[in-house]
Amino acid sequence: MQVYLPIAEMSVNALLVLGMGWLVGFLSGMFGVGGGFLMTPLLIFIGVPPAIAVGTQANQLVAASVSGVLAHWRRGNVDVKLGVVMLAGGVVGTAVGVWIFGILQRLGQIDIAITLSYVFFLGTIGGMMLVESSRAILRRRAPTAKRGKLHRHIWLHGLPFKMRFQRSKLYISALLPAGIGAVGGMLVAIMGIGGGFLLVPAMIYLLNMPAGLVAGTSLFQIIFTTAAATLLQAATNQTVDAMLALLLLIGGVIGAQFGTRASSRLRGETARLALSTIVVAVALKLAWDLFSRPDDLFTLTMGVR
Amino acid sequence: MMAAWTKCRPTRRLAVQGAAALAGLLLGGTVAATVWAQQLVADLSSHLIAITTGFTGTEVVLFGTTDGPGDVAIVVTGPRAPVTVRRKQRVAGMWMNTDSVRFDQVPSFYTVAVSRPLDQLVGRPVLERQQLGLPQLQLPVDATLPPEELAAYRSALIRNKQRQGLYAISMGQVAFLGERLFRTNIYFPANVPTGLYNVEALLIRDGDVVSAQTTPLVVSKIGFSAEVSDFARNRPVIYGVAAVLGAIAAGWAAGAAFRRV
Numbered sequence: 001m002q003v004y005l006p007i008a009e010m011s012v013n014a015l016l017v018l019g020m021g022w023l024v025g026f027l028s029g030m031f032g033v034g035g036g037f038l039m040t041p042l043l044i045f046i047g048v049p050p051a052i053a054v055g056t057q058a059n060q061l062v063a064a065s066v067s068g069v070l071a072h073w074r075r076g077n078v079d080v081k082l083g084v085v086m087l088a089g090g091v092v093g094t095a096v097g098v099w100i101f102g103i104l105q106r107l108g109q110i111d112i113a114i115t116l117s118y119v120f121f122l123g124t125i126g127g128m129m130l131v132e133s134s135r136a137i138l139r140r141r142a143p144t145a146k147r148g149k150l151h152r153h154i155w156l157h158g159l160p161f162k163m164r165f166q167r168s169k170l171y172i173s174a175l176l177p178a179g180i181g182a183v184g185g186m187l188v189a190i191m192g193i194g195g196g197f198l199l200v201p202a203m204i205y206l207l208n209m210p211a212g213l214v215a216g217t218s219l220f221q222i223i224f225t226t227a228a229a230t231l232l233q234a235a236t237n238q239t240v241d242a243m244l245a246l247l248l249l250i251g252g253v254i255g256a257q258f259g260t261r262a263s264s265r266l267r268g269e270t271a272r273l274a275l276s277t278i279v280v281a282v283a284l285k286l287a288w289d290l291f292s293r294p295d296d297l298f299t300l301t302m303g304v305r
Numbered sequence: 306m307m308a309a310w311t312k313c314r315p316t317r318r319l320a321v322q323g324a325a326a327l328a329g330l331l332l333g334g335t336v337a338a339t340v341w342a343q344q345l346v347a348d349l350s351s352h353l354i355a356i357t358t359g360f361t362g363t364e365v366v367l368f369g370t371t372d373g374p375g376d377v378a379i380v381v382t383g384p385r386a387p388v389t390v391r392r393k394q395r396v397a398g399m400w401m402n403t404d405s406v407r408f409d410q411v412p413s414f415y416t417v418a419v420s421r422p423l424d425q426l427v428g429r430p431v432l433e434r435q436q437l438g439l440p441q442l443q444l445p446v447d448a449t450l451p452p453e454e455l456a457a458y459r460s461a462l463i464r465n466k467q468r469q470g471l472y473a474i475s476m477g478q479v480a481f482l483g484e485r486l487f488r489t490n491i492y493f494p495a496n497v498p499t500g501l502y503n504v505e506a507l508l509i510r511d512g513d514v515v516s517a518q519t520t521p522l523v524v525s526k527i528g529f530s531a532e533v534s535d536f537a538r539n540r541p542v543i544y545g546v547a548a549v550l551g552a553i554a555a556g557w558a559a560g561a562a563f564r565r566v
Binding site: 002003004005006007009010011059060062063064065066067068069070071108109111112116223227230231232233234235236238240242243245246249253257290291292293294296297298299300301302 | 356357358359360361362386387388389390391392393394398399400401402405458461462464465466468495496498526529530531533534537538541542544545546547548549551552553555556557559560561563
């Protein structure tokens with residue numbers, strides 16, 4: 001069944017897009033990540049212009065994170081105060097990101113900027129996860145590892161504007177969560193991803209947040225950064241395709257439910273190993289495309305920019 | 306048979322005049338009334354291509370008559386707009402866009418159909434004057450470039466347009482039914498750009514164009530997809546707000562629906 005996408009101005013197979021939404025939703029339900037890092041390359045692969053893939057993906061993530069937060073909220077796993085501080089940074093980061101996006105688009109460098117940031121972030125995070133999870137699996141076989149220190153004091157914790165976050169039992173500089181939020185916001189705008197795969201480790205390792213609150217709180221602020229990104233992308237770059245977002249959404253919501261159920265049959269380390277393998281594979285594929293000679297050295301851009 | 310058809314037409318024309326529902330017939334009547342004055346008359350099976358949500362491309366039939374033996378060429382040109390062509394070069398091992406050239410007046414769509422190969426019909430000056438065929442298409446640029454550079458960009462532009470299916474790779478065929486009646490099918494792919502198209506029919510006789518007729522064709526988004534794209538273009542901020550609110554509602558509904566599962 002073909003469906004015409006009004007903003008992308010192309011016709012796609014609705015079942016294919018629904019299936020992609022399902023697959024990414026399944027993985028995000030299984031591993032607890034947004035899955036944007038997979039969806040944007042998939043959309044580009046089926047011919048959606050990168051700029052529209054990114055803008056639309058931000059819109060779809062609003063819905064995904066709302067439904068995710070609801071589950072965490074009911075269990076009381078959201079630190080609203082910390083989330084709001086992250087958000088303050090996040091909105092600034094998003095605005096800066098959308099602005100950079102527009103400049104790069106006019107310069108004709110947006111495609112390579114998107115690909116490069118994917119290769120960099122997916123490569124680094126995926127590689128680190130791959131090492132960590134393989135070690136954890138090896139350690140499982142030889143369970144002698146000793147527990148590390150609960151809290152390490154580094155220079156980041158000496159920053160000014162200290163704030164007390166009762167819910168997370170933290171007394172830290174407000175600049176830290178705000179800074180993490182700002183980086184997350186920029187990722188939303190430039191890469192079209194929620195940034196959960198970057199926010200979650202940052203909140204665990206830099207803020208020393210209780211692990212139970214991390215997913216809910218990061219999703220909470222992702223709602224707002226993705227909403228801001230959608231709004232700004234629609235207003236400045238006109239790259240949000242509501243039709244495409246709707247299709248992805250339907251597939252994603254259903255896929256996530258199956259993924260959540262499948263995850264209960266999977267061990268933590270095994271799941272992380274599987275996820276990091278996928279992340280690294282995507283990074284390698286994108287890097288390969290960047291360095292191998294393209295079929296046609298010339299590309300067209302409509303309009304003046 | 307042709308003669309009988311044209312003769313009975315004017316009376317019929319009077320009968321249907323004013324009936325808006327029979328606009329197609331009325332058009333036929335106009336054709337008949339003016340056929341004596343013009344050497345070439347052509348019309349399209351439809352003057353509007355509607356891009357709906359289920360649009361997968363369409364075909365429009367062009368038909369017409371000539372006042373005697375001759376050859377016919379049809380040129381379909383989409384609305385002209387600027388296009389930037391960018392060239393990738395290897396920078397630190399990566400392929401990235403380095404140079405670009407802006408073409409100011411690029412037809413978004415271009416296809417030609419002929420009844421006989423063009424080189425058998427007319428000489429180069431006529432081809433160039435009429436911009437008949439891709440090599441003759443005028444594509445002005447905003448910069449001064451060495452000729453070989455310009456040629457590389459120009460052929461890249463045409464090649465990319467052909468890959469998108471918007472410029473025809475080979476010429477279409479105009480078929481003659483008898484000596485005077487001709488028709489051809491013009492195919493428009495799913496990614497056809499919207500706007501006002503020009504369909505030009507040329508009558509070629511003795512190595513020159515002796516008569517020409519231009520028919521407009523509108524390609525427009527209709528229905529839901531039109532509303533979405535108009536909304537996004539004319540009220541981008543409100544569109545963004547609506548997209549966000551819609552997503553929040555959808556996420557909420559999904560979260561609530563699967564709570565019980």
